[in-house]
Amino acid sequence: MKTWRIAGLVAVPFVLAALAIGIFLFAQQGGLAPYRLPVDDGRVVAGDAATLRRGEYLARIGDCAACHTARGGAAYAGGRGFATGRGVIYSSNLTPDREHGIGAWSIAEFAHAMRHGVSRRGPLYPVFPYEYFATLADADIDAIYAYLRSLPASANVPPPNRLDFPANLRPALVLWRMLHYRPAPAAATDDNRGRYLVDGLGHCAMCHSEREPGGALASGGHLAGGRIPGSGWYAPPLDAKQLQRYPVEQLAAYLRSGTSDHGAAYGPMAEVVYRSLQALREDDAIAIARYLKSIPARRAREAAFTLLPEPQRQPEVAGDGAEIYRHACADCHGNDGEGKSGRYPALRDAVAAIAPDPINAVRMVLYGGFAVTTAGNPAPYSMPPFVQQLSSAQIAAVTNYVRENFGAQRSRLTAADIEAMHGIVLD
Amino acid sequence: MLRATLLVLLLALASPARADDSADFGERLAACAACHGQHGEGVRGAEYYPHLAGKPAGYLFEQLKGFRDGRRASTSMTWYVRFADDAFLQRIAQWYAELPPRTRGADTGAAELTAERRRVAQNLVEHGDPARDLPACSSCHGANLAGLEPGVPALLGLPADYVIAQFGAWREGVRNGAPPDCMHDIAGRIAADDMRAIAVYLSQQSNVDGLRPAPAASFLPPRACGSLPHAQVAK
Incomplete structure (x- = not known):
């Protein structure tokens, strides 16, 4: 009997602390x-x-x-x-x-x-x-x-x-x-139309922010870029540094047309342009572009990216990426990754080349795709799939070549990394 | 009469003359060429993917929309066309329709039928089976199997595996035509071994003369299928 009483007394502070934390957290999410x-x-x-x-x-x-x-x-x-x-x-x-x-x-x-x-x-x-x-x-x-x-x-x-x-x-x-969940402060009238659209109605941060392993938005990771949960695509950061190669007008045009000389929208962004952003009024597109280009760049993230959990890493010579690039890519994207204006985007400094996460680059080389049709791009060009034409080792090699030469990314993909991607859902 | 006139007008509007950049247009379709050939003629060694060249534009347009909207199932086709609007899909269909039809048969699937199975297949293709209420393939796809504008494709030289897969998809409701969906009904009446015989027989037929689909309403198919809008007009 006595031991129970002691145990009860010892437990009281813990129960009270848990209760206090619970009440505190409940209040933090807005109370009742x-x-x-x-x-x-x-x-x-x-x-x-x-x-x-x-x-x-x-x-x-x-x-x-x-x-x-x-x-x-x-x-x-x-x-x-x-x-x-x-x-x-x-x-x-x-x-x-x-x-x-x-x-x-x-x-x-x-x-x-x-x-x-x-x-x-x-x-x-x-x-x-x-x-x-x-x-x-x-x-x-x-x-x-x-x-x-x-x-x-x-x-x-x-x-x-x-x-x-x-x-x-x-x-x-x-x-x-x-x-x-921490509720936003009571709605104040926001005279920055771009911020109102990006951080409000447009909910861009749902994809373009860093996430915790559990899926919640990482603190301080607002618009800092990251792997999109449940989709197998990487969304780039949205800030002044990332977007410095876009003049405001060009960024606004990209949002409405889905294409630019620096890259076309693909993956989930293709859908956003097709179903939503192509309807943007020009003034709203400009406001969004201005706001995005005003966001200070976050720290570069340290985390190492892997394509899929636990890829089998094995040391192997992946092949001559430069040679494959000359044969398979240079016709459209240029010997120096400069692209062809109005047709094929530059690869130099493209999101797929500079992103810390290689998944977009690998997906595009494997499966290709069409840019979306919009009023600004009614008959888009396409990227052919290379999954049947190149071996996994060749795809790894050419992707490494593109990311190292045009994106200054240390890229060490192997054939096994590429094979791990073969089962990924095409969406 | 009014409906026929409207249809003609619609078709005229739907296929604008874009000769100015038609050579250039094909360059946009690099993703398609990987499986269907540079000129829609098919790719040797890729013996599943159908050739597209010379098929009726109306047929190709319906298929592209089907992949986009979920009436046909192909993960990769859907990936390529899911954010394409009707106008662009119409231009793609038109571009392939105007190319010269493929003249050779499929590259594989030859000589896999016994003489008896071949006779059965040819008989079903040319005469159907009234006992099973099965129309002949040729009654809609043409006596020469070169198709019928605007909605019925040629059957010459398609890969056998592709045709078998389509029979299965129609039967199981994975591939859906405009209602009434005749091919769903027909596929449900063909025995599995006959499907295979028909598919192999068709894969061996080559279009040596480069025949194009018969002009719209040049003959009257026996059924009012949803994919035969002119037949409904004629009714």
Whole structure:
């Protein structure tokens, strides 16, 4: 009996400390307020033509439809799957269907979900970028709401999420929020339009930031670049140093056309341009370019990148990269990686060459691809796949050659690294 | 009459004359050439990928959209066309359609049929099987199997593995044509060993004369398939 009492006394400070930490973290993620759904105050959002046009534009440049539309499915009716480290999450139906969409939501409830990530379904998974939408102006949220309400209702029911324990339990999201979510300070009017679009509606940091191994955004890694979770692509940093080779006008044109003499958008960025950024107004594109070029560069990251977990490293001579480059690449990209203006991007200082992570370069050499079609680039050029024409050792050698000569990256890929990539999902 | 006129107008609008840069246009398709050949003639040693040259533009356009929108399944084709708009896909289709058709048969798959299996295949291709309500291939793809504008492709010299895979995809609903999807229905009526015989037989047929698809509505297929818009107009 006595030992139990002593054990209890010893445990008390630990329990109290755990409780205190819990209360502190709970307060840090905003306390109880996010979980109190607002009551419908009866406010009606005007659905006039100008508001709808504005809402359509904002929804487009916020790229809502890309996530909330399944391939071949009705626009905004949800059902697109997202692979995360903890399973697959399906996007929700945003059409005005009262049962399966958000037709029964008041504007207050919609705004609350946008800003706090909690809806009548409970806390929302952080694949939904509410952290960024918290800074949106009321008028913009109203316009997006009005536009979504004007869409044809779809009774589409997205497939149920397939998540591992404990991520499959919504209450576990409260724990996630306590650890990783810190609400933005109350929305102040941001007179920097570029920052408002990049760090708000555009949620660029979802891909272009460093992430912790667990998937949360790394502190201090905002727009510092990193491997995109669940996609097998590397997103470059967005800052003055990374973008110094782009004049503002050229960067703005790239955002809208998906191509430039320094490189075309590929991988996930191709989709962002195709579905979203090509609709940018020129003034907004310029504002974004100005803001991005004003961001001071972060420290260079130290972490060593590997293509896939644990590639089999073996010392071997990979082949003569320079020779392969002359035969396979130089016709289009030039002997010195200078490219051909208007047709083939330069490789010198290209993202794939200078990135610390070689995955983009390897993917492009293996599988090639088309630049996206946009008004600014209606008939794009393409990069052929080399997976059938070159051996893994040759692909390693030519990729090393490009990254060392045109990107000043120490690149030591081997055939085994390339073979580890063969099973990667083409998306 | 009005619908026919509209269709003609639409087709005219959909295929703008772009002779100015047509030579240059092919350069944009380096990614396609890796598997389908520099001029859409196919690649020796890559005996799965179909040749594209000389197939009807309407057919090629539908397939490209199908890969983009999920009516056809090919991870790599979808990768290349997923962010391409209709106008660009139409130009790609037009570019391959205007190239001279491939004249030789497939490079492999020859001499793998017994005389008996070959007779069965040829009979199904030319006459079908009324007992199974199976139309002859030639009744839609043409007596010379060179296809029919704007939606029916030639069947000459396609790799046997490719044709077998298509039969399977139609049957399982992985490849979907515009409804009513005749090939889904037809593939469901062909026995597996007959599929193989037909595929090998077709792979051995060569288009030595470089025949192009028959002009639209030059003959009337027996069924109103979704891929035969002119047949619906004629009804």
